[in-house]
Amino acid sequence: GEQVEQLPSILRVQEGSSASINCTYENSASNYFPWYKQEPGENPKLIIDIRSNMERKQTQGLIVLLDKKAKRFSLHITDTQPGDSAMYFCAASEGNSGTYQRFGTGTKLQVVP
Amino acid sequence: GPKVLQIPSHQIIDMGQMVTLNCDPVSNHLYFYWYKQILGQQMEFLVNFYNGKVMEKSKLFKDQFSVERPDGSYFTLKIQPTALEDSAVYFCASSFNSQNTLYFGAGTRLSVL
Numbered sequence: 156g157e158q159v160e161q162l163p164s165i166l167r168v169q170e171g172s173s174a175s176i177n178c179t180y181e182n183s184a185s186n187y188f189p190w191y192k193q194e195p196g197e198n199p200k201l202i203i204d205i206r207s208n209m210e211r212k213q214t215q216g217l218i219v220l221l222d223k224k225a226k227r228f229s230l231h232i233t234d235t236q237p238g239d240s241a242m243y244f245c246a247a248s249e250g251n252s253g254t255y256q257r258f259g260t261g262t263k264l265q266v267v268p
Numbered sequence: 269g270p271k272v273l274q275i276p277s278h279q280i281i282d283m284g285q286m287v288t289l290n291c292d293p294v295s296n297h298l299y300f301y302w303y304k305q306i307l308g309q310q311m312e313f314l315v316n317f318y319n320g321k322v323m324e325k326s327k328l329f330k331d332q333f334s335v336e337r338p339d340g341s342y343f344t345l346k347i348q349p350t351a352l353e354d355s356a357v358y359f360c361a362s363s364f365n366s367q368n369t370l371y372f373g374a375g376t377r378l379s380v381l
Contacts, residue, residue, distance in 0.1 A: 187367050191311075198359060198372035199311065206367075244311060248367070255301060255324055256370060258311040 159247050161259025168266055174232045176262045178245035181226065185247040188221060188228045189256065193242040203230070235266045270294040274360050274373035275342075282381055286348035289376045291360030293343055300343045301361040301370065302335065304328060311359065317343065347378075355380045 161178045168174045178188075186207035191199035205212045205219045205228065212219050218231040228247075232239055242263055246256040273292040281287050293300050302314040315325040315335055322335060332351070337343040343362075347354055357377050361370040 189369065193308075195308070198374050199370075200372070201369045204369070242308060246311075255313050255316045257313065258303075260310045261308075263308075 159245060159257045159259040161245050161262060163262060164260065165263045166265070168235055168264070170236060170266050170268050171234055174235050174239070174264055174266075176230045176243055176245065176264075177227065178229065178247075178259045179225075179227045180247040180257075182247070182249065183223075183226065184249045185226075187248045187256075188219070189246050190217075190219065190230050191244045191246065191258075193244065193261075195241075199244060232264075235264075237266050237268065240264055240266045270297075270371050272360055272362055272371050272373035274358075274376050276376060277374065278377045278379070280379045280381065281350060283352055284349045286346065287350055287378065289345040289347075289358050289360070289378070290342040291344070291362075291373055293360065293362030294364075294371055297362035297364050297371070299323075299363045299365060300335075300337065301363075302345050303359045303361065303372075304356045305359060305375070306356045314345070314358075350378075350380045352380050354378060 159180050189204035192202045193199040203217045205221050216233050221228045242261050244261050245259040248254050248256040275290045300317040303311045305311050313326050314329045316323045334346045357375040359375045360373040363370050
């Protein structure tokens with residue numbers, strides 16, 4: 156299958172610093188890259204996404220970068236807060252109807268005071 | 269925001285029994301998905317469904333699994349018979365098309381004893 160690799164698996168940062176999570180994908184036809192945040196016992200919720208016609212997108216303290224050549228995309232959380240502590244999943248999908256989103260292995264982010 | 273409802277939230281059954289997980293997707297969505305997650309690990313794709321048919325399924329979608337959505341009612345995942353390794357949280361999701369945001373339900377925690 157087409158894998159989505161995600162690193163690191165665990166990330167511990169000081170409150171107020173930034174956190175970065177990186178993902179790589181195999182399928183060059185992938186053109187939609189969402190990021191999900193999952194709190195314990197909850198469902199994953201979309202926080203930001205980027206499509207292949209963009210290289211950078213920013214919203215509310217979140218920045219996503221996409222390098223299509225390297226098949227790599229990343230999430231950067233600026234000025235982290237304790238409420239940012241959660242599991243984060245990247246995902247990738249192709250644009251064709253009926254394709255599904257392949258999830259990365261997840262990153263457990265811990266923001267410590 | 270749009271809600272995907274999953275019933276029940278928790279199901280405990282004996283190995284070998286049949287179980288049906290129910291999902292009420294967002295009303296105007298056309299694509300439906302089941303994902304499996306074990307203990308906060310990776311979201312693993314099982315199957316997607318469009319226009320009354322399975323579009324794609326993964327290796328995890330064993331012969332004992334089946335999905336249907338009779339006449340716009342619940343989108344269901346049936347496992348018959350269940351095995352111990354089927355214990356997990358099963359998330360239903362829906363999207364308007366495959367390039368749109370996935371909206372996840374709260375999940376059904378399946379415990380096979």
